Amino acid sequence: MLRTNQTFLNYLDELYEKQKGSDDITLKSFSAGNKILIQDHQPSHVMLIKKGIVKCYFVEENGKEYIVEFLGSGEVIGEVELIKNINCLCTIETLTEATVYAVKIPAFRSLIKNDLV
Structure with a gap:
């Protein structure tokens, strides 16, 4: 199943x-097969998928890959890590060409604090 969130994308x-x-907010484009976030690395931005499809997965210590979900337009990535102040829990890899809004962390924190929709 592909998760999307058109309301948040419109916002x-x-x-x-x-x-x-x-x-504070920039558009970034990625080719299919690019890693947007990498498990155990610190995220530099919170991102929202404008177009394209990505898979969210993690790799166990035994090397096995587990797909958590597939995400599409309007889905946010990196927000859990920001809120918990931790490294990336999963790797986010593009399955198609993708465009994302990259929101600087201070700007995203400001949105959470001042502009809850």
């Missing part, structure tokens, strides 16, 4: 247009 589309000229 971030509007926010991105309003803040043009600032680098």
Whole structure:
């Protein structure tokens, strides 16, 4: 099953247009097979998928890969790690070409604090 969240994507589309000229939210493009976040690494941004499909998975100590879920437009990645102040729990890899909004961590914290939708 592919999770999507059109409402949150619409919200971030509007926010991105309003803040043009600032680098708090940027658009990034990835080819299929790129890793957006890597398990056990510190995330530099919280991201929202604008278009494309990604898989979220983790690798156990025995080397086995376990797919947690597939994510599409409007889904947020890296927010759990930000809230818990931990390294990435999973690797996020693009299955198709993907475009994401990359939100700087201080900007995302500000949104959580000041702009709960």
